Amino acid sequence: MSAKAGGxxxxxxxxxxxxxxxxxxLALNACGASTVNERSKPTITLEQARKxxxxxxxxxxxxxxxxxxxxxxxxxxxxxxxxxxxxxxxxQTGRGYDFGDVPAAAKAEAVTAYRTFLTxxxxxxxxxPPNFHNDWIKLRNPKDQFLATLDGVAETxxxxxxxxxxxxxxxxxxxxx
Numbered sequence: 001m002s003a004k005a006g007g008x009x010x011x012x013x014x015x016x017x018x019x020x021x022x023x024x025x026l027a028l029n030a031c032g033a034s035t036v037n038e039r040s041k042p043t044i045t046l047e048q049a050r051k052x053x054x055x056x057x058x059x060x061x062x063x064x065x066x067x068x069x070x071x072x073x074x075x076x077x078x079x080x081x082x083x084x085x086x087x088x089x090x091x092q093t094g095r096g097y098d099f100g101d102v103p104a105a106a107k108a109e110a111v112t113a114y115r116t117f118l119t120x121x122x123x124x125x126x127x128x129p130p131n132f133h134n135d136w137i138k139l140r141n142p143k144d145q146f147l148a149t150l151d152g153v154a155e156t157x158x159x160x161x162x163x164x165x166x167x168x169x170x171x172x173x174x175x176x177x
Contacts, residue, residue: 045173049166056164063117068097080168094165
């Protein structure tokens with residue numbers, strides 16, 4: 001297998017692992033809403049969430065000293081887990097960028113710029129459970145619950161990726177009747 005093909009496989013595995021993690025995190029915190037009443041309230045629309053994801057991505061990319069090699073593609077829309085509290089039908093969306101194999105010094109600069117910029121915008125660190133994957137830095141905006149993840153930050157990592165995801169939203173902004 002060529003080095004390029006091996007990198008592509010690693011990137012796909014990382015993106016898949018990120019998507020699985022996103023679903024698991026949503027199941028654990030149900031997008032910040034803990035009751036049926038909270039989950040039944042109107043939200044922004046899915047289109048508004050996509051626009052906000054792109055706005056956050058553009059702002060973060062402008063603040064980073066490294067530039068992406070390519071986009072991770074179209075939006076990934078996932079149905080939010082209702083955790084037996086209901087209601088079903090909410091969606092989370094997100095997308096990001098791949099920077100490829102970034103040299104250690106540039107990666108360290110990118111990590112600092114990422115943290116500095118987003119914490120300056122009010123984002124706060126998200127703590128993973130003990131002994132969990134520590135190859136990423138996750139920051140959440142407490143005002144709107146959007147989550148930014150810089151993955152591949154460990155010295156041994158080869159692919160650096162940035163992803164922004166929305167909280168759970170009703171696709172049309174209100175629960176179905």
